[in-house]
Amino acid sequence: MNPRSALAGAAVALALAIAASGCGSGGTPQDVVLVTHDSFVIPKAERKAFQDETGLKLRVLQSGDAGQALTTALLTAGNPQGDVFFGVDDNLLSRALAGNLFDPYRPAALAHVDPRYAGDPKHRVTPIDHSEVCVDYDRMWLAKHGIEPPRSLDDLADPRYRGLLVVENPATSTPGLAFLLATIARYGDPGWKSYWTKLRANRVLVVDGWEEAYDARFSGGSAHGKYPIVVSYSTDPAAAVYFAGKALDASPVAVLRDSCFRQTEYAGVLRGTHNANGARKLVDFLLSERFQAGMPLTMFVLPTREGVPLPAVFTRFDPTIAHPLELTPARIGANRDRWVSEWTDLVVR
Amino acid sequence: MGERVDGPRGALAPGRVWRLVSYGVPLAFLGLFFVYPLEEILRRGLGPGGGLGTDGSRSALDVLTDPVTRDVLWFTIWQATASTALTIAVALPAAYVLGRYDFPGRNVTRALVTVPFVLPTVVVALAFLAILPARIDRGWVAILIAHAFFNVAVVVRVVGTFWASLDPRVSDAAATLGAGPWQRLREVTFPLLAPALSAAAAIVFLFSFTSFGIVLVLGGPSYSTLETEIYNQAVRIFDLRAAAVLSLVQLACVAAAVWVTTRLETRLAVRGQIRPERDVVRKPRTPAEKALVVGSLGGLTLFLGLPLVVLVERSLAVGGGHSFDAYRALTRPTSALLATPWEAVVNSLVYASVATAIAVSVGGLAAFAVAGSDRRARGSRFLDGFLMLPLGASAVMLGFGFIIAFDRSPIDFRAAPWIVPVVQALVAIPFVVRIVAPTLRSIDLRQREAAATLGATPGQVRREIDLPVVGRAVAVAAGFAFAISLGEFGATVFLARPDRPTLPVAIYRFLGRPGELNAAEAYALAVVLMAVTALSIFVVERVRVRRAGWL
Numbered sequence: 001m002n003p004r005s006a007l008a009g010a011a012v013a014l015a016l017a018i019a020a021s022g023c024g025s026g027g028t029p030q031d032v033v034l035v036t037h038d039s040f041v042i043p044k045a046e047r048k049a050f051q052d053e054t055g056l057k058l059r060v061l062q063s064g065d066a067g068q069a070l071t072t073a074l075l076t077a078g079n080p081q082g083d084v085f086f087g088v089d090d091n092l093l094s095r096a097l098a099g100n101l102f103d104p105y106r107p108a109a110l111a112h113v114d115p116r117y118a119g120d121p122k123h124r125v126t127p128i129d130h131s132e133v134c135v136d137y138d139r140m141w142l143a144k145h146g147i148e149p150p151r152s153l154d155d156l157a158d159p160r161y162r163g164l165l166v167v168e169n170p171a172t173s174t175p176g177l178a179f180l181l182a183t184i185a186r187y188g189d190p191g192w193k194s195y196w197t198k199l200r201a202n203r204v205l206v207v208d209g210w211e212e213a214y215d216a217r218f219s220g221g222s223a224h225g226k227y228p229i230v231v232s233y234s235t236d237p238a239a240a241v242y243f244a245g246k247a248l249d250a251s252p253v254a255v256l257r258d259s260c261f262r263q264t265e266y267a268g269v270l271r272g273t274h275n276a277n278g279a280r281k282l283v284d285f286l287l288s289e290r291f292q293a294g295m296p297l298t299m300f301v302l303p304t305r306e307g308v309p310l311p312a313v314f315t316r317f318d319p320t321i322a323h324p325l326e327l328t329p330a331r332i333g334a335n336r337d338r339w340v341s342e343w344t345d346l347v348v349r
Numbered sequence: 350m351g352e353r354v355d356g357p358r359g360a361l362a363p364g365r366v367w368r369l370v371s372y373g374v375p376l377a378f379l380g381l382f383f384v385y386p387l388e389e390i391l392r393r394g395l396g397p398g399g400g401l402g403t404d405g406s407r408s409a410l411d412v413l414t415d416p417v418t419r420d421v422l423w424f425t426i427w428q429a430t431a432s433t434a435l436t437i438a439v440a441l442p443a444a445y446v447l448g449r450y451d452f453p454g455r456n457v458t459r460a461l462v463t464v465p466f467v468l469p470t471v472v473v474a475l476a477f478l479a480i481l482p483a484r485i486d487r488g489w490v491a492i493l494i495a496h497a498f499f500n501v502a503v504v505v506r507v508v509g510t511f512w513a514s515l516d517p518r519v520s521d522a523a524a525t526l527g528a529g530p531w532q533r534l535r536e537v538t539f540p541l542l543a544p545a546l547s548a549a550a551a552i553v554f555l556f557s558f559t560s561f562g563i564v565l566v567l568g569g570p571s572y573s574t575l576e577t578e579i580y581n582q583a584v585r586i587f588d589l590r591a592a593a594v595l596s597l598v599q600l601a602c603v604a605a606a607v608w609v610t611t612r613l614e615t616r617l618a619v620r621g622q623i624r625p626e627r628d629v630v631r632k633p634r635t636p637a638e639k640a641l642v643v644g645s646l647g648g649l650t651l652f653l654g655l656p657l658v659v660l661v662e663r664s665l666a667v668g669g670g671h672s673f674d675a676y677r678a679l680t681r682p683t684s685a686l687l688a689t690p691w692e693a694v695v696n697s698l699v700y701a702s703v704a705t706a707i708a709v710s711v712g713g714l715a716a717f718a719v720a721g722s723d724r725r726a727r728g729s730r731f732l733d734g735f736l737m738l739p740l741g742a743s744a745v746m747l748g749f750g751f752i753i754a755f756d757r758s759p760i761d762f763r764a765a766p767w768i769v770p771v772v773q774a775l776v777a778i779p780f781v782v783r784i785v786a787p788t789l790r791s792i793d794l795r796q797r798e799a800a801a802t803l804g805a806t807p808g809q810v811r812r813e814i815d816l817p818v819v820g821r822a823v824a825v826a827a828g829f830a831f832a833i834s835l836g837e838f839g840a841t842v843f844l845a846r847p848d849r850p851t852l853p854v855a856i857y858r859f860l861g862r863p864g865e866l867n868a869a870e871a872y873a874l875a876v877v878l879m880a881v882t883a884l885s886i887f888v889v890e891r892v893r894v895r896r897a898g899w900l
Contacts, residue, residue, distance in 0.1 A: 075390075
């Protein structure tokens with residue numbers, strides 16, 4: 001080989017190397033970014049599993065609570081911060097769809113998901129988890145005071161439960177909104193108004209958010225407050241045992257099963273992603289058996305995928321509600337703001 | 350008694366380069382990291398479609414004429430005014446004692462007073478719920494008390510520090526001339542104190558004006574401030590236009606308040622004799638003086654200590670009894686975070702150190718610019734007021750602004766962890782300016798003139814005369830900046846990466862999860878935050894004392 005062709009060969013090799021590295025960073029990115037809210041959790045082991053399966057590195061971007069995260073996503077619609085958004089629920093779904101956030105994608109694993117969870121017939125979002133917002137009560141407190149546990153939403157308006165119920169403000173809190181929707185699903189519109197008039201007369205306490213309701217006001221919470229009945233989640237009896245800090249035979253918290261309202265949480269491929277392929281793989285992963293089985297203990301939500309085994313503490317204190325109250329996302333979207341503002345005038349002002 | 354300030358000051362008349370730097374750096378910093386992102390988000394909100402691409406945005410006029418807006422504005426203004434008055438009333442005795450007397454535990458007290466200031470508002474609000482009698486645990490009374498709890502540190506430290514540098518001989522001379530204690534207070538001490546007092550009042554007012562977590566929890570559902578309403582519109586109702594309009598209203602109010610107080614400060618400023626602290630403070634001698642020290646500090650300790658004791662108790666309450674289980678759990682990986690909770694402590698310290706360095710450099714330059722030129726000069730007054738604005742801007746809107754303004758290279762917040770301390774520094778800079786500038790202004794003109802007459806260059810005057818006196822104020826400011834960065838949550842939550850949470854972010858994550866252990870871990874982290882704050886302020890104070898030794 002003469003020196004000249006060696007030089008040419010080196011130049012070609014260099015050019016190829018540059019081209020290849022160019023492709024490496026532009027054509028098949030190594031990262032896939034999940035944009036989500038504060039409550040999202042993924043253990044290290046599962047992040048690693050995703051990387052092993054797909055060769056993609058999962059990065060998580062959290063921007064505040066569910067509302068903040070969605071506002072952020074809407075602000076960057078079309079030029080997104082990442083590839084997949086997780087954490088829009090039925091209450092917010094109409095906003096997300098109106099904001100044209102997502103590209104349609106229909107994962108194969110959707111075959112294992114009950115169609116009643118599907119939020120959008122066009123598959124712009126995929127249902128990942130659900131949780132039931134329910135009225136919970138402190139069993140010990142009620143027993144100690146000789147009060148029967150409530151059995152229905154009607155009971156809560158009964159003078160026996162006067163001054164015992166704490167709820168979250170539907171204008172500022174997700175479970176608060178779900179409970180308002182539960183009463184609308186149960187009593188109809190405008191029938192819910194007379195129910196809330198009775199609750200108000202029965203001295204219901206309205207607080208800003210779940211943290212205050214459960215941590216500070218609820219007698220079964222960490223501060224042992226003065227209110228033995230609280231709007232929270234169906235997973236709380238299990239969580240109260242799992243995070244008790246000691247072994248418990250029975251859960252101190254019980255669920256009023258008649259009061260539950262279902263919330264489904266969705267993920268979607270963000271429109272404008274530079275890594276559509278990776279984004280789809282991530283949605284597949286969120287719906288995989290492995291990730292779905294981990295969610296109950298990391299996020300206290302239930303899998304949408306069928307046949308996923310629940311952790312032992314969840315089989316002991318079963319959080320599944322067979323027939324929860326529901327409203328369609330479309331109906332919620334069309335009426336939400338009016339309901340909340342009417343509720344505010346009725347209960348708070 | 351001092352003389353009225355007027356005219357430019359010969360010795361400090363800045364060289365052109367110095368002037369350019371001391372004005373240019375703060376202006377550029379604020380322009381890039383405050384005005385630009387805020388302008389981006391406001392433009393989006395006020396633009397067509399209300400910025401979020403969803404329907405339902407109201408017109409600007411609808412928002413402004415809405416009776417709800419009027420009510421919210423009125424409540425915001427009066428509660429901020431009342432909170433400021435209450436805070437000053439509660440803090441002034443302690444500021445006096447710390448400014449005049451030397452006693453065992455003085456530095457510890459100064460460090461401890463600052464602890465409430467950095468705590469996450471929701472955590473404190475929950476602690477208050479446990480203490481306040483049920484009759485007043487919700488509503489404006491609770492809000493005012495909590496605001497005083499948080500902001501006492503501002504008055505005690507800003508005013509107390511300044512007080513400790515006022516020559517007591519002026520007041521002694523007045524006494525010799527027959528002035529009674531009240532007359533001395535009214536005619537000597539308050540006029541001398543006025544600049545620091547109005548600086549502290551301005552900060553407390555702005556903090557109360559933009560209060561968020563306290564109003565949400567302790568106000569109950571029927572109270573809202575502009576800040577909570579902005580959040581509500583942007584994040585709950587997705588009406589970004591309404592949020593933008595309200596943000597502008599808030600900025601206008603804040604600008605007006607800042608304008609009034611900077612004017613007030615200019616009017617009130619009286620040049621007194623500034624002396625190193627060690628020449629000013631002395632041990633309490635008479636029984637009356639001792640009683641005063643014990644009484645005013647004891648009262649404050651009770652007021653500040655009770656909620657903190659509740660937090661400590663909560664952190665120990667696990668499994669029906671009390672134990673250190675929650676603290677032990679902090680070292681273990683948790684499903685609440687992508688890092689172990691202890692890593693959040695390290696993150697917070699790193700971020701706060703960087704933020705303090707930024708705040709002290711930028712704010713220090715600004716303080717020289719503000720104090721160095723003729724105080725009636727428009728440029729100086731403008732800079733002074735302008736630097737205060739980030740205190741009064743909505744944290745949530747600024748957070749959104751950062752996300753849309755810095756989303757590509759060269760500044761991509763996703764790839765730039767330093768953006769977190771930058772945001773924290775924005776809030777800390779006004780403190781540095783407010784603490785350093787009044788001291789700088791009060792330096793006796795004659796000292797500078799004498800130095801200049803003896804042939805000192807302007808640079809030498811800064812180094813030999815200004816810096817020693819200012820060194821103490823800078824240290825106090827640095828301590829404050831550090832504390833503020835440790836506690837910042839509103840904007841940090843948008844920008845901190847999930848694998849690098851700060852302490853307040855970690856606390857909120859735990860608080861949002863069910864079960865006793867999670868709650869206890871949240872409170873345990875709050876206690877750690879308290880300890881870290883007290884310790885770092887204490888260390889800063891030690892450094893200061895040692896430095897002051899040879900100055």
